[in-house]
Amino acid sequence: MNTWVFPYIKQFKTRIILSLLIGLLGLGSGAMLLFVSGYLISSSALRPENIMAVYVPIVAVRAFSIGRALFTYVEKLMSHDIVLRMLEKMRNTLYDHLEPQAISLQEKYQSGDLLRMLSDDIEHLQDFYLRTIFPSIFGLVLYAIICIIFGVFNWMFGLFILLLFGVIVFLIPYLSLVRMRKQHEQMKQVDGELYSNVTDAFFGITDLKASGRANEVINETSSIDARRSKLVAVLDRFHLGRDVCIQLTIGIGIIAVLFWTAYSSGEGQFAPTFIAAFTLMIFSVTEAFVPISPAVEEVPMYQDAVRRIEKIEYDGDASEDPIPEIAPTDHVHIEADHVTFQYKQTTGPAIQNVSLTIPQGKKIALLGKSGAGKSTLMQLIAGILTPSQGAITMNNMPYTKDVLSKQIAVLNQKPHLFSTTIANNIRIGRPDATDEEVERAADQAQLTPLIESLPKGIHTNMLELGERFSGGEQQRIAFARVLLQDTPVLIVDEATIGLDPLTEYDLMDTILEATKDKTIIWITHHLAGAAVMDEVVFLEDGTITMQGTHQELMENDPKYKRLYEMDQVF
């Protein structure tokens, strides 16, 4: 709440106050519409000689009726505008928190569900303002105004109204929040169970059907739904009781105002024309109190969203010494010298004592089982991670991920294609590239035949064809993006995974053809193309277990020979 709600209220306080004022004018106009209407017909009933006696109320009634609609409209627009402005800021802040930890988050939450959830959470916070905060403030302010008005006439009656409507404005919302918190927690839990059960049912459908256990899951879902229905019933009963109490209070309030105005007019404090005016007005005013309880009851739901967002906040390690930037160069020599790396909160090192010499133009294949440390080593070379021990240098200088897009380009395992045109997707590699450069990169990635086959060519939106782009085509677009960066070093992270062998060979051919003079570090899961690399490196448990040229390994290493022969049948 402290970082994701209050600062935004503070930042937009002028707009918020203005929109509240206008909203109050709207509510006030509604109340005054009835007040003046009551006054008008009461006065008319006295049959004044001249119509001019009720001229002011007649004009006022029309003015308030227009005012009610107009102010409500303006307030609705303003509050939405404020919330969208907040959303804008929140998205930026969230992005700034996520940006430095992008890689580690991706590893922790592979599915990308977390990102979607965070994005949704921020959207939910919009509702928090529109449905909880703003209506509650309206109710409170109107409550205060009413108490003051009655208090001015008669402080004792003002106090009575303060206490009476305090029940709807404070007591019942508080009870709703406290009493139903547990039910809402249980509800969330049940919803979670329902979700995971349905997910099981659909993801595991083949196993469920084949094992004859599909009914188990369906019945389980029904029993969760039954528990959910029970909770809904509990909440519903509470709401029934709560709303009866609210209306009871309002009813008492209306009668109290009727009694008081009748009594006061009998005492001569004001004219009897005000009896109808005040009584009708209170009907309209109390409408603004009703939404407070349901609004406050929803607070725990938003707390969850805030808690999730707060969890990913990045406190930053700005303590690092600034590292001088590497001068732009076509000649890059990377040297890893006894590098060890250990992730925080893990027991063993992920990379242990690895040394590699990568002169400009060398082509290395990096293999290993999942968990052997391939990605870690790749991120160390890319400057994303810094070694715990030992050093990685570029032309004898330490470096950070600032080299990305300048000296080192990475074609990652699942490159994201953004929902924009092919050209824009390629241009993301280097935003200042000219159209010719983008087209040349596309051509080098051998995308020209594909692009020519599309009616809108390179300006085809990825979404329009979406899934019609095959895996190989998508990888080519991603590769063109990387080519546009024209860096001396290229890291390819399992870019051909899941492709059929012909597509795989074609893509590999394209990549190697377009990067002849470049250094290549190719992380791969099998040995297609190993023969054309200058060096093959096997990682196991964070250390290098096999290293050498393809020829050397074929001659000296029976395990390598066995693997290679398995992979190359014809």
Added chain:
Amino acid sequence: MKRERGLPNHPGSRPLYVLITLLTIIETVTIIAQAVHLATAISSLFEGATLSSQVPRIILFFMMFMVRHLITFVKRSFTQRHATKTATMLRKTLLERVERLGQAYISKEGTGKTVTLAIEGIQDIENYLHITIPRMFQAVIVPAGVAIYVWTVHHTSAYILVGVIPVVIIFMILLGLAAQKLADKQYESYRLLSNHFIDSLKGLETLTFLGQSKQHGTKIAKVSKQYRQATMRTLRMAFSSSFALDFFTSLAIAFVAVGLGFNLIEGTMPLLPALTVLILAPEYFLPIRQVGMDYHATLDGQIALREVEQLIQQGETVPFTENPAEEIAWNEEKSISFSNISVAIDEQDVLNSVQFSFHGPGIVGLVGPSGSGKTSLLHTLAGSLQPYAGNIAIGRQKVSHLHRDDWLKQIAYIPQRPYIFPMSIADNIRFYAPEATNEDVKKVIAQIGLEPFVSSLKYGMNEQIGEGGRTLSGGQEQRIAIARAMLSDRSVILLDEPTAHLDIETEYELKEVMVQLFADKLVFFATHRMHWLQQMDHLLMLDHGSIVESGTYEELRAKESGAFHTLTKTMQQRRERL
């Protein structure tokens, strides 16, 4: 997006509608009675009556007031109960239908989308039934009753109240159309803008690797601003229809008040009826304004309802033989043959007159480029796709499809990424054979080489895996799937590129384990990984949904032409070209 119009019809909804109608009529009566009593009290007090003389009136008002709200809340409880019951029923039916439609349907529609429909879609329906339906009844019955009563008291006011409705409707339609037009015009850019943020977050990793993640922050700011501006443009139009509603209803109340005032001054009517009409005027408009309020909930609910009902209908078309007259069973002496099997998804052929026959145990390899029909053939074998032509023979028994309980009990399916259920390792392994003992599970764990991994875990084979538990590597997940198949001892095993995303060392280790599993079984194995082909007893070369060539590995290798020859030749060429 199409939506279902009219009142939804579900079990129990008709009696509910009758009940709601009755309650709403009573509600209307109490609304009128409440107004009359209050107006009477006020006008008497106005004319100088003592407070104590009005106490009975005020008590009557209070009673009517409470009864009126009580009815509203009771009605809400009834619809809530009905909505929850309907949601539970719909979800169960939906699950059953999806289960019947099977893997092929889920692969086509996307698991995420189907889960969303089953959870959020049905929640939308629940809200729709719960909130909108009673309001629709209210919006018709209450204004009608109030208008009739007002007419008996004061004709002009009734004419104003009724007359404003068509004006409101015309304006709302006009503004609604304008808003719709505006929304349509900017729909595409609007969607891009609103999705930009989540798209950026999903691409954050890629942006980091591209060295562009920092600069992208400014783009998010820019696009968010455009999004706000675009949204506000649409909202200005969208809210104008509720403005029109508010404007005309307020104005109508004002006109009623002024009209009553004139009549009072003229002396043509006393205060009491005038006050009654004035109190009733806002009550007349309240239900109409409420219907407009949750327009989106209504729309979402109607769309979801339609989608769910379509899915349920589609599920009914899938044949399923639970108690077949004649059981089909494959065994080592039998052959399986497809004759002229054609399968379509959304009226597009995915398999075209497929024909083959294979006798006894062994491995049948399915080879071909992506989209050639390998997966569709496996889905047909697993029963989740049903052919529209041709027949399948197991031994001498001919069937038109394999979507039957007795066949499902004989197969095990191993996809590229097997699903790991959120339960312990042991329960995952004995998923097909829940009765298997811990000893059996232990034996299988040792066989598939998971022993070192399992013993490194704190809870051993009782360790929780899957969603919310420990995450496994692709190789470990595949071993679990193989263990499942081994323990179940199913005689037919279907595999869909089980090693495509595994590294070569893991694949090498798994290959040995899998060959063990395949012994004496009928195996259909789709793969891109060529080294498996030597293990196969029979190869089916697929292209564009047809079998273009078949035979043993040796037979196909020996050929000088044909699909297999072209494949191997091209592979060699490509490798040499590198």
